Amino acid sequence: MPPDAAPLIGRWIDHFKCEFKISRNRNSKFGDYRPPFGGKGHRISVNYDLNVYAFLVTTVHEFAHLHTWNQHQHKVKPHGTEWKENFKKMMQPFFEKDVFPADVKQAIVAYLSNPGASSCTDLNLYRSLRKYDAPKPDAVTVEKLPFKAVFKLKDGRVFRKEEQLRKRFKCIELATRRVYLFSPVAEVELVREAS
Template sequence: MDKIKVLEKYLPGGAAPLVGRWIDYFKCEFKISRSRNSKFGDYRPPFDGKGHRISVNNNLNPYAFLVTTVHEFAHLHTWNQHKHLIKPHGAEWKSNFKKMMQPFFDQQVFPADVKSAITAYLNNPAASSCSDLNLYRSLRKYDANHATATTVEKLPLKAVFKLKDGRVFRKEEQLRKRFRCIEVSTKRIYLFSPVAEVELVEVA
């Protein structure tokens, strides 16, 4: 199947042709990956005979998929310019990320709320769109399960919850941006993002 038609299944309307041109121009292997809890996307520079490789999670909504795709292509472009001589998310990457996002602003592919959140994020992009809570929340609103998803910030204090891997935690106080949580079985302390998806455990 033509790559543009495949990309159109994951990207907002009008965005696929430019992403397709990037794939060709940069001679990049672009993979739509299964969901990964630790990251939305990934970039790997040329190594051991392989060229540029980018992967983006297949379960992202179209706007999150596009933001992640631009993020990873900005890494690729920055690597071509500077190799490993700079910080991964330094000024050079930030500049490229802004430039590569602009065509999608020009095409008006984002809803107003997402565009506003991206604009604020672009003033000082972080290492991950997940780490900017305003942008993350704006993107999450377009997830199919947004209304039913349970996040740490929605739970009351002392609530017990579990992760997909079965580990069980108790929610404690908020420390700046994250919540202190105690793993019930080990009593170890972990810091959770407010928007981490969890499952509430009913305690008898």
């Protein structure tokens, strides 16, 4: 995380008596919060491979869950109004410390008008954060592929890109002919251009 952010995160870990763990990459999520249960206290994990700004945004997101749980336990929705208010308040000190580059700060401010369950759901924020990732030579996003291009996922499944349906792209899995909807920013590997 940005060095100026670390002292406050350290204080939160101590204050909330939280187990904070750096986790392996999880394709399905960037971070996770677990409330106290079965003799264990609060637990937060954040993927190790995020860039410093994505790591910080994810960390604050999970601490907002912890803070909301302390206030309301299971009486509110995980990403409801109470969590949104806590997330906004908990991001504020990092704006005051000016830890984010201007483009990321602007994207976060826009996202905070109605934050979602994941920073991935806000394409503007996701794209801003992605600019600071280490380069991945074989990775390309679905939105950058030409129409009818063939691509594959890490698990080896192969798809053909079709038309855009509102925010997502319709793609056909070649082996099964099943239709899937892909986020424009999903990272894939190009197999071949349109044929």
